[in-house]
Amino acid sequence: GAVVSQHPSWVICKSGTSVKIECRSLDFQATTMFWYRQFPKQSLMLMATSNEGSKATYEQGVEKDKFLINHASLTLSTLTVTSAHPEDSSFYICSAPGGGGETQYFGPGTRLLVL
Amino acid sequence: KQEVTQIPAALSVPEGENLVLNCSFTDSAIYNLQWFRQDPGKGLTSLLLIQSSQREQTSGRLNASLDKSSGRSTLYIAASQPGDSATYLCIFQGGSEKLVFGKGTKLTVNP
Numbered sequence: 001g002a003v004v005s006q007h008p009s010w011v012i013c014k015s016g017t018s019v020k021i022e023c024r025s026l027d028f029q030a031t032t033m034f035w036y037r038q039f040p041k042q043s044l045m046l047m048a049t050s051n052e053g054s055k056a057t058y059e060q061g062v063e064k065d066k067f068l069i070n071h072a073s074l075t076l077s078t079l080t081v082t083s084a085h086p087e088d089s090s091f092y093i094c095s096a097p098g099g100g101g102e103t104q105y106f107g108p109g110t111r112l113l114v115l
Numbered sequence: 116k117q118e119v120t121q122i123p124a125a126l127s128v129p130e131g132e133n134l135v136l137n138c139s140f141t142d143s144a145i146y147n148l149q150w151f152r153q154d155p156g157k158g159l160t161s162l163l164l165i166q167s168s169q170r171e172q173t174s175g176r177l178n179a180s181l182d183k184s185s186g187r188s189t190l191y192i193a194a195s196q197p198g199d200s201a202t203y204l205c206i207f208q209g210g211s212e213k214l215v216f217g218k219g220t221k222l223t224v225n226p
Contacts, residue, residue, distance in 0.1 A: 034158035041166065043149050044206065044214070046158040091212065097156070104153060104204075106216055 002028045002098040006107035013084055014115055021079045021110045023050075023094035029074035030096035034104075035067075038091040050077040050094075084114040117142040119207045121217035128195055129225050136190040136220045138205035146208040148188045150179050152201040153219065159204060163190070195224045 003026040013019050023033055033050040048069055049057040056069035066088075068080040081088050093109040122137045138148070145167045151159040163172045163179040165188065171180040178191040192199060202219040209215065 032156065036159070041147070043161040043164040044151070044159065045161060049158055093214070095158070103219075104159070104216075106214070109214065 002026075002096075002103075002105045004094065004096050004105045004107040006092075006094060006110050008110060009108060010111050010113075012113045012115065015085050016083055019081045019084055019112060019114075021081075021092055021094075021112075023077045023079070023096070023107050025075045025096045025098075025105070028096075028098050030077075030098070031074060033071060033077040033094055033096045035069065035077070035079050036093045036095070038093070044093065047079075050079075052077075081112065084112070086114045088112065089114045117207060117209060117213075117215045119205060119215050119217040121203075121205055121220050123220060124218065125221040125223075127223040127225065130195060130197060132195050132224075133191070133193050134195055134222070136192070136203050136205075136222070138188045138190070138207075138217055140186050140188075140207045140215070142207070142209055143183055143186060144210045145181075145183055146210055146212060148179075148181055149206045149208065150177075150188075150190050151204045151206065153204055154201050162203075192222075195222075197224045197226050200224050 005024045007022045031052045035047045036044045038044045047062045050069045050071040052071045058064045071077040095104045095106045120139045150162040165181040176193040202221045204219045205217045207215045
């Protein structure tokens with residue numbers, strides 16, 4: 001089946017630094033990818049929709065200048081958390097639709113801890 | 116290895132009918148269970164989250180239950196509407212916080 005990878009799986013950084021997370025569709029192309037985050041004891045929440053070759057679409061309450069998304073190719077989307085703060089510590093996960101768009105394939109997630 | 120199974124894979128019902136979607140999991144060490152809906156071309160929309168200490172959660176016409184002993188969760192949709200047509204996904208989160216995804220149930224509500 002289709003595979004989506006994420007890198008890194010774990011990242012610890014100091015407050016104020018920027019962190020880039022990559023999401024790759026390994027054996028299929030994805031013009032759209034989705035970014036989610038999950039805070040402890042909460043549901044996974046959609047942050048933004050990444051569109052290849054155009055601007056990402058952000059969900060209400062998600063700062064586009066803080067969470068920069070680049071979808072420069074059909075197999076790679078990146079999420080950059082700029083000037084990360086402890087409240088950005090979360091589990092970030094991406095997904096890409098395959099199977100004609102009816103099936104979502106999820107990456108394994110990235111755990112971010114900002115000190 | 117944790118497995119999450121959703122039955123049925125697809126369901127078609129007439130408008131107004133009450134329906135139940137099933138999700139079963141093999142590992143009893145559950146942290147929480149989440150139900151989402153997925154519309155074509157869109158990201159997941161969170162519906163209900165049941166923590167391991169809870170037995171059910173309700174939101175409007177939706178009710179989700181969790182039975183850890185039997186490894187099952189159900190999503191009950193009352194008085195279904197055509198706008199409920201979507202794929203419903205359950206996601207198991209275990210003690211390690213790893214997410215395990217079901218394959219979804221595609222629901223069609225016919226007017």
